[in-house]
Amino acid sequence: MRVSAKAFAVSLVASVTFAFGAAPAVADAPIEDFSVASVQPVTTASQTLDTGDALAGAPIDSVLSIDDVAHVAHGYDVDAAIALAESEVGTSRPTGWSQPGECIMSAQRWIRAGGGNWGGGGDxxxxxxGATRVTLAAAEPGDVIQYEYVASPTSWVTGVHTVLITEVHDDGTFTIIESNNPGGSGLVGKNESWTPAPPAGFQAAVWRF
Incomplete structure (x- = not known):
């Protein structure tokens, strides 16, 4: 029996519609694993205040100005600062904005104990x-390494961190003392084989008071 073109088209559309309608109404949901994203690198600890990227792209002259001189003298008693930092290893303090357990507040406390003039602003x-920025190759005991967010260096975003160098080793590693690692603990810790490992989008700045 011959079938008209119109009848054939109607039959074809119906069969396709049935095929789609016969598929399961609910498909299995895809499985996503965010466990890796929730783990921060062990060499970083975040500050507790996040100001976002409101200042993203703002030109920061001091960030771009790197002092390449072979040696700039410290203006404070480095041994006294390191002695206080060493004495606090294993202790913890409260964290939060301007609290003594935060990494930068601890570094300030140690350097001020040696008479360092650390009295800068709030970012x-x-x-x-008042500090001198030096290259990593010129870093010495008593210098501070600050992780900066490249897109907005003045923002307190997750990933910003501060450590105090207490020793420089021949293999290029450092001994450092830091606070608030892991983030929120306020714990002062010591790492005797440390190299800067800033998160993606960050850089390590070396400062000398």
Missing amino acids: PVSNYD
Whole structure:
């Protein structure tokens, strides 16, 4: 029996519609694993205040100005600062904005104990007013390494961190003392084989008071 073109088209559309309608109404949901994203690198600890990226793209002259001189003298008693930091290893303090357990507040406390003039502003760049920025290759005991967010160096975003160098080793590693690692613990810890490992989008700035 011959079938008209119109009848054939109607039959074809119906069969396709039935095929789609016969599929299960609910498909299995895809499985996503965010466990890796929730783990922070062990060499970083975040500050507790996140100001976002409101200042993203703002030119920061002091960030771009790197002092390449072979040696700039410290202006404070490095041994006294390191002695206080060493004495606090294993202890913890409260964390939060301007609390003594925060990494930068601890570094300030140690350097001020040696008479260091750390009296800068309230962000990861202006905090170092009066300090000299040096290269990593020129880093010495008593210097501070600050992780900065490249897109907005003045923002306190997750990943910003501060450590105090207490020893420089021939293999390029450092001994450092830091606070608030892991983040929120306020714990002072010591790492005797440390190299800067800033998160993606961050850089390690070396400051000398």
